Amino acid sequence: MTRPSFFITTPIYYVNAAPHIGHAYSGLACDVLARFKRLDGYDVHFLTGTDEHGQKVETAARNRAVDTRAYCDQVSANFRELAQVMNLSNDDFIRTTEQRHYDSCQALWRALDSAGQIYRNSYNGWYSVSDEAYYDTEEIQDDGNGGKVAPTGSAVEWIEEPSYFFRLSDWQQPLLDFYAAHPDFIQPASRRNEILRFVESGLQDLSISRTKFSWGIPVPDDPDHVMYVWLDALTNYITALGYPNTEDPRYQKFWPANVHVIGKEISRFHAVYWPAMLMAAKLPLPAKVYAHGLLMRDGRKMSKSIGNVVTAQEMIGQIGLDALRYFLMREVPFGQDGVYSDQTLYARLNSDLANDLGNLAQRTLSFVAKHCSAQVPASSGFQDEDSAILRRAAGLLDNVRTLMDEMAYHRALTEIMALASEANRYIDAMAPWTLRKTDTDRMQTVLYVIMEVLRAIALLLQPFMPDAMSRMLDQLGVSSEKRTFADYDSKLDSGNTLPAPEPIFPRLTPPEE
Numbered sequence: 159m160t161r162p163s164f165f166i167t168t169p170i171y172y173v174n175a176a177p178h179i180g181h182a183y184s185g186l187a188c189d190v191l192a193r194f195k196r197l198d199g200y201d202v203h204f205l206t207g208t209d210e211h212g213q214k215v216e217t218a219a220r221n222r223a224v225d226t227r228a229y230c231d232q233v234s235a236n237f238r239e240l241a242q243v244m245n246l247s248n249d250d251f252i253r254t255t256e257q258r259h260y261d262s263c264q265a266l267w268r269a270l271d272s273a274g275q276i277y278r279n280s281y282n283g284w285y286s287v288s289d290e291a292y293y294d295t296e297e298i299q300d301d302g303n304g305g306k307v308a309p310t311g312s313a314v315e316w317i318e319e320p321s322y323f324f325r326l327s328d329w330q331q332p333l334l335d336f337y338a339a340h341p342d343f344i345q346p347a348s349r350r351n352e353i354l355r356f357v358e359s360g361l362q363d364l365s366i367s368r369t370k371f372s373w374g375i376p377v378p379d380d381p382d383h384v385m386y387v388w389l390d391a392l393t394n395y396i397t398a399l400g401y402p403n404t405e406d407p408r409y410q411k412f413w414p415a416n417v418h419v420i421g422k423e424i425s426r427f428h429a430v431y432w433p434a435m436l437m438a439a440k441l442p443l444p445a446k447v448y449a450h451g452l453l454m455r456d457g458r459k460m461s462k463s464i465g466n467v468v469t470a471q472e473m474i475g476q477i478g479l480d481a482l483r484y485f486l487m488r489e490v491p492f493g494q495d496g497v498y499s500d501q502t503l504y505a506r507l508n509s510d511l512a513n514d515l516g517n518l519a520q521r522t523l524s525f526v527a528k529h530c531s532a533q534v535p536a537s538s539g540f541q542d543e544d545s546a547i548l549r550r551a552a553g554l555l556d557n558v559r560t561l562m563d564e565m566a567y568h569r570a571l572t573e574i575m576a577l578a579s580e581a582n583r584y585i586d587a588m589a590p591w592t593l594r595k596t597d598t599d600r601m602q603t604v605l606y607v608i609m610e611v612l613r614a615i616a617l618l619l620q621p622f623m624p625d626a627m628s629r630m631l632d633q634l635g636v637s638s639e640k641r642t643f644a645d646y647d648s649k650l651d652s653g654n655t656l657p658a659p660e661p662i663f664p665r666l667t668p669p670e671e
């Protein structure tokens with residue numbers, strides 16, 4: 159039987175500066191869903207990479223007085239390393255400076271051109287190098303210091319140069335029809351409304367080439383022009399599947415994408431320009447664009463210029479990787495901005511991981527090690543309380559699956575952790591330490607029930623905390639072949655010998671304590 163396919167992508171990151179935790183956030187969100195889908199039987203392709211062309215990158219290299227290509231190699235390697243540090247399970251890492259991407263962009267350009275969608279003219283208007291975006295005069299404001307800024311706060315400059323244009327204005331109505339027919343195309347709803355208003359207000363043709371610098375993919379047959387970096391960047395999603403060879407098995411299997419995960423500041427490029435280009439090139443459109451919020455630290459957007467950036471490596475050094483992954487997915491409702499501080503970080507991790515889940519596992523497993531000869535206990539018939547909590551555990555996969563399909567990670571985690579709290583109440587009420595003296599059969603049953611609940615929790619938490627949950631499943635004696643969601647309904651083998659329990663989530667001490 160062929161497995162259903164699932165193609166998920168991160169934005170590709172500009173190589174104009176070193177990566178920080180904000181960049182890790184998009185990748186993590188993709189990784190968690192990619193892992194969930196793999197465990198749920200899908201054939202997953204998870205793509206990330208770096209966006210290496212354009213004026214911003216060229217300027218960054220020049221400011222450092224290094225060769226542009228050597229500079230890109232170096233910063234791209236930092237992003238590749240970030241993916242490893244975050245334990246991302248990406249299947250590919252694309253660089254827009256690769257030959258495959260050059261070929262793909264030129265082919266897409268030619269496809270648009272032969273469809274009559276490209277013409278030559280000149281662009282006179284505002285451009286922000288920092289955003290790599292064009293702005294209308296109505297959008298521009300004075301910055302109070304004699305300069306001009308875009309609505310994003312980025313400086314803009316007036317440029318006048320010959321340029322090729324894409325007939326974006328042709329696609330206003332087709333886009334509106336598409337959004338109406340696919341209400342889930344852009345999520346969350348707040349972003350969808352913004353995009354609808356933008357498209358309804360009218361679309362102008364888009365300048366898609368630049369002549370003032372050369373760090374880009376040349377326009378076919380007119381190498382004085384390089385392609386606009388966003389046309390180049392967006393194309394990465396099909397390059398990676400073998401485009402222009404639409405017979406490539408990867409393209410056949412994985413295009414159109416199931417979801418492009420992006421930061422909300424780049425919604426317009428993904429939800430307007432990209433689908434318009436695809437329609438113009440007669441290619442299928444992705445199913446969904448999910449725009450998440452931005453991470454804020456101590457009340458302000460994390461950014462290099464504000465100087466409040468934190469790297470993933472720093473945080474991992476403080477709290478450990480899986481705790482970081484849990485925190486980012488649990489604390490921030492996906493789609494909203496993430497306000498984060500050390501206080502919320504330590505409080506959340508200690509309460510959820512050390513106290514609730516860690517404590518449940520630790521006290522159960524050390525009790526079993528001591529009083530059940532380190533073997534999975536045997537159940538001798540369930541009472542109502544046992545059946546109730548087992549039923550709840552059995553039903554959890556379906557709930558979590560639905561929430562993951564909505565990309566409501568924080569809600570999925572809330573549901574899973576609620577079961578851990580319930581199990582803590584259950585163990586307190588059943589008091590196996592008392593049963594040990596009065597009724598060891600019943601004690602074994604209670605411990606078996608908790609271990610079954612822990613098995614369900616650990617299986618479902620694997621996408622979020624792969625290493626910690628692999629250790630927990632080891633300690634529960636779940637063999638490595640029985641860890642997919644197809645095994646969710648299987649049971650622990652009573653009598654199976656268990657390894658010595660070890661604490662998985664130590665209590666963390668905040669730096670100022």
Ligand code: MSP
Nearest residue numbers: 169170171172180184209391392420421452453460
């Ligand atoms: N190169 C373009 C994207 C091209 S996609 C075809 C770009 N790159 S970027 O490096 O500036 O940002 C890429 C993404 O990094 C953002 O869209 C967002 O997903 C993530 N983040 C960067 N800073 C962030 C935060 N402070 N918080 C959360 N995510 C952030 O735009």
